[in-house]
Amino acid sequence: MSEISQSKSIQKAERDMSGRITIRTVAADAGVSVSAVSKVLRNAYGVSDVLRAKVNASIEKLGYRPNASARGMRGRSYTLGVLLSDIRNPFFSEIMAGINEALANTPYQPLLGVSNSAVGVERSLIDAMIDRQMDGLIFVAPRMLDEEIDAAARRIPTVVIGHHRPQAMHFDTVNGDDEAGAEHAIDHLVAAGLEKITHISLDISASEDNSVTAHRELGYRRAMERHGLSRHTDVHYAEHSPLARNLARNLLKRSDRPEALFCWTDSCAFEAISAAMELGISVPQGLSVIGYDNSPPCDLAQNNLTSIDQSGRQLGMESARMLMERIEGRQKPEHLLVETRLIVRGSTITASGHDL
Template identity: 45%
Template sequence: MGGAVRRRRVTIADVASHAQVSTTAVSKVLRNAYGVSAAMRDRVRAAIDELGYRPHNAARAMRGRTFTIGVLLPHINNPFFGEILDGLMEQLGGTDYQAILIQGGRDPQGEHRAIDALVDRQVDGILMIAPLGSKAELEEVAAGTPTVVLGPHEKSAVYDSVHDDDEAGAELVVEHLIALGHRRIAHIGQRDASRGRPAALLHTIRERTYRRVMAEHGLAGEIAVAATSYTEAGGHAAARELLARDPLPTAIFAGADLAAFGALAAVYEAGLTVPGDISLAGYDNTRMAGLAHISLTTVDQDGAILGRTAARLLLERLAGRSAAVDFSLSPTLIVRRSTARSGSPC
């Protein structure tokens, strides 16, 4: 069914001859460039529609733009990234730009390959979500391609930064747990796989803030950290490790909801209850966290706003802005039923 003829693709030259104008004229219309009369524009537009012309992206890339924005993210399994992307897509909706995604994985080598892949494909701009690379590495990329970094807090003169205030968020959680009477509060973090300066990575900030707030309340001796990864499996393993200690912690602050879900399973397996025996808090306010049977206390950082902002900043950069911008979003604590007074019965 349907002719087996693999017809040659329609080019700008076909449009030009069909509209009886030069290829230059067609190109100008496509780019909204200066120097075309209204009549000419209409004729070319009509020819484009009639022939079903679509610009050849690779050919464009040879001379300049690709109208493509590359989005790097560690792995798609973190639902919070989905919320960021929703915001991003919304902001990109009205423009000519298309986002393509690429997974960097959990180690810097894989991330580096992924970034190279984007650069090789001549994307016009790059949005890096929670990248592991050092500031120097990111800046090298940003020197060649407009870049926005979402996550790490290191300000740069070459790229824009967007992040929630992780220090404030982590502080909210720990202060909340302390206010409930907890003293033996443990933390689930992410093992550091990055090179360079990890001080700016969000998991590092969350852990550091946990340590600081504990110390400020004279609880330095109670600090207990299990560093695995921000995944269900990581949270599960970390919680098992923490629950093997004596005395048991009375509260666990997981650096991400995903890890909190794994921890919840481990607590349950140990024959303990949340929040009866152990209070549990996460970070990200993913949709799962709000479901009634889980009802996880967590930190909300509105991924959609972060995504929209990142996209907006990138578009601004593509439009010519060169001064760097640093955008910080204040998080809020969402108290649910997974945290309760220490020692109190459920």
């Protein structure tokens, strides 16, 4: 029996047994190993173009659907659980886009749970995801205690985005460099001659030292000190973005009002711009505003918001890549810090005093 006819008979046997095309059918047709097909499917490092072309040709010829067929393999469900704390934040859509991009052409598929930042819901979603046989979890800005994240990570491969735990042993983390991001924002405002720079942050439990907001506040305080502006250091907290409008309004009504507001997230900065408009204060002439995340609405002319880009898409892509590696057996933790960039638009005055 020649190699070719042997591979054909394997292919036939596979189809007969399961009634559908499996990864083994593809391997047989392409004349490669099952693990080689698996590598191509998950875009693993070190796959040659020749191998990729061969496998993809067989996939196309056979009409193989990785998602449907791969589920049975080695007890995996090829489903990843993503736990989002807040579906309304447009930044999280960017993270999801990155996760989807990394998983495209792999057999893995993400299913989302939304906790609305409630710790109780996070806990029961984790249970539900493990019960539904997900292969791994990505937590985005979790509100749980560190011990609970550790406990979940001992049960299932886990990657955490938006929570700083560079020493964690049982899971990976992916974060923007929140301290540096905040420092860029303050440096930009100080370069334009501003001094009275107030920070609007998120009102969460004071114990959350690992949160992105705590790190941004730290960056803000550090930069103010570095510029000799500690006397103007002024931090206020809003429970969620819509409440930031009231907070900003009250700050802007003070006789000694801030020259600039650095907001922990864009949606909070949009509320600050709204408050300024309502009070007849023009942005940026009367008030500079900086957001964080560089989400799509920053680019609307009516917002024109200077913001810190922390590459949500990249954070999402890296997290999915790292989770697939963990599922495939990596034990050693990886902790990734992604650089941030300042994106200057018209909501901040520039060093020359002119707005963009």
